[in-house]
Every structure is written in C-alpha cells, then in structure tokens.
Amino acid sequence: MTIQNYVHDGSTLAAAAAVQGTAVPALTKRIIRAATLCNSTAAPVSASVYMVPAAGAPDATNILISARPIAPGETYPCPELVNQGLNAGGSVQALGAGLTFKYTATEFV
Numbered sequence: 001m002t003i004q005n006y007v008h009d010g011s012t013l014a015a016a017a018a019v020q021g022t023a024v025p026a027l028t029k030r031i032i033r034a035a036t037l038c039n040s041t042a043a044p045v046s047a048s049v050y051m052v053p054a055a056g057a058p059d060a061t062n063i064l065i066s067a068r069p070i071a072p073g074e075t076y077p078c079p080e081l082v083n084q085g086l087n088a089g090g091s092v093q094a095l096g097a098g099l100t101f102k103y104t105a106t107e108f109v
Contacts (some may be wrong), residue, residue, distance in 0.1 A: 002109040006030060010102040013094055017050060017058040020101055023091040024054075028109045031085045035078035035103035037096065039070040046070075047096030049081060054089025070099055078103075 008021030024030045037047050049065040050058035064080045081103065086092070094101050 004107050004109065006105040006107050008092070008101075008103050008105075010100050013047070013096040013099045013101055015095060015097040017048065017093045017095040019091045020094050020103070021092060024086045024088050024107070025109075026088050028088055028107050029085055030090070030105045030107050031083060032081045032092070033083075033104050033106055035081045035101070036075055037065075037068075037070050037078060037094075038075045038100040038102075039072055039098070040100065041098045042072050044069045044071050045096050045099050047076070047099055047101075048094065049078065049101070050093040051081075051084055051086055052091050052093050054087065056090075058093045058095075070096065 046067045050062045052062050
C-alpha cells in the first residue's frame with residue numbers, strides 16, 4: 001500500500017455544483033484532512049459541499065454541507081468534511097458563487 005498526500009490548491013466556486021480537484025483514481029481511497037471555504041465578496045454566500053460516489057450525482061444522499069451561509073470576509077474550516085472518505089471514482093463537488101474552496105487529503109493506493 002502506498003500513502004500519498006493530495007492537495008486541491010483551490011478554485012472559485014460557481015452557482016452550480018462542480019467537481020473540485022480530480023476524481024479519486026482507480027484502486028485508491030481518499031480521506032479529507034482539511035478544507036476551507038473563503039468568502040472574499042461583499043455579501044453572504046450560501047455554500048454546499050458533496051462527497052459524490054463513483055457514477056453518482058450531487059444530491060441529498062451525499063451532501064455534507066448544505067446551503068451554509070458564509071459571511072463576507074469569513075473563512076469557514078469545514079469540520080463536516082474532516083475524516084470523510086471517498087472510494088475510487090468518487091469526487092468532492094461544491095457550489096457557492098464566488099467562494100474559494102480548498103482541501104487536502106490522504107490517498108491510500
């Protein structure tokens with residue numbers, strides 16, 4: 001077994017859920033270690049984050065952060081995501097128009 005770090009350097013979220021970083025590679029499991037949502041806009045923005053299994057879609061069955069308001073200037077540490085895992089083909093998906101989302105994980109191959 002190989003253990004490696006995975007870093008999603010960050011992206012600006014849109015109003016629709018989109019994959020953040022890359023999907024989990026074949027024969028790999030990914031455990032989230034830290035994640036942040038940052039609002040650099042002048043207004044509150046609602047954020048949602050999903051842990052979507054392979055061939056799945058972001059919906060109520062895999063949402064971990066649901067429409068959480070992020071205040072202007074706030075950086076939210078996303079404790080709901082810490083130690084959550086994904087199997088091969090799974091992905092982290094998020095939405096929140098204008099927010100920045102970053103995360104780090106450990107991958108087990």
